[in-house]
Amino acid sequence: KAGVTQTPRYLIKTRGQQVTLSCSPISGHRSVSWYQQTPGQGLQFLFEYFSETQRNKGNFPGRFSGRQFSNSRSEMNVSTLELGDSALYLCASQASGYNEQFFGPGTRLTVL
């Protein structure tokens, strides 16, 4: 089975712009979670989608949003980018009934 894929792998944006990141889960996995990883804050949970519905949400401002499509692929969007949004954004997929997560390689976002 193919693993979790994330596109793009690297992204450079400027303050005030918006960005959309994409995640394709492992085939058959219906849950997709997003995390932000920074040196200072570590791994922080953004949100989790299951069958196109957001089930869990972390403590991030409304500028961070996401969605999931019927094929379980997920996107996250960050609007009005700030310098502090520079981070590695990780996506993880999970099979129903199992609690182990499978991570993608991440998207490295740099905000200038």
Next chain:
Amino acid sequence: AQSVTQLGSHVSVSEGALVLLRCNYSSSVPPYLFWYVQYPNQGLQLLLKYTSAATLVKGINGFEAEFKKSETSFHLTKPSAHMSDAAEYFCAVTRGKTSYDKVIFGPGTSLSVIP
């Protein structure tokens, strides 16, 4: 609420020496525990998981961890470190078996292996 602490943000060991990475958890219900490894510029990879079947859990790459309820610990060990073990290690806890239950990650421990 659940939480995870990892003692030591950086650990250095000599090649061939014992690796010991510490993890303590807090959970009001029987926990499910995980260790993940992250190599530079990569995502996290599952090393092993505790699901109450056995207190000593063996994982990939020669790693193992022991669940000690009395100490609320789940320390990760490897008898002999290899250069390729240099990476960031994360301990994580969750309360349930489904994706509805959030996974809480510790802050991570960076392991350096000295030749």
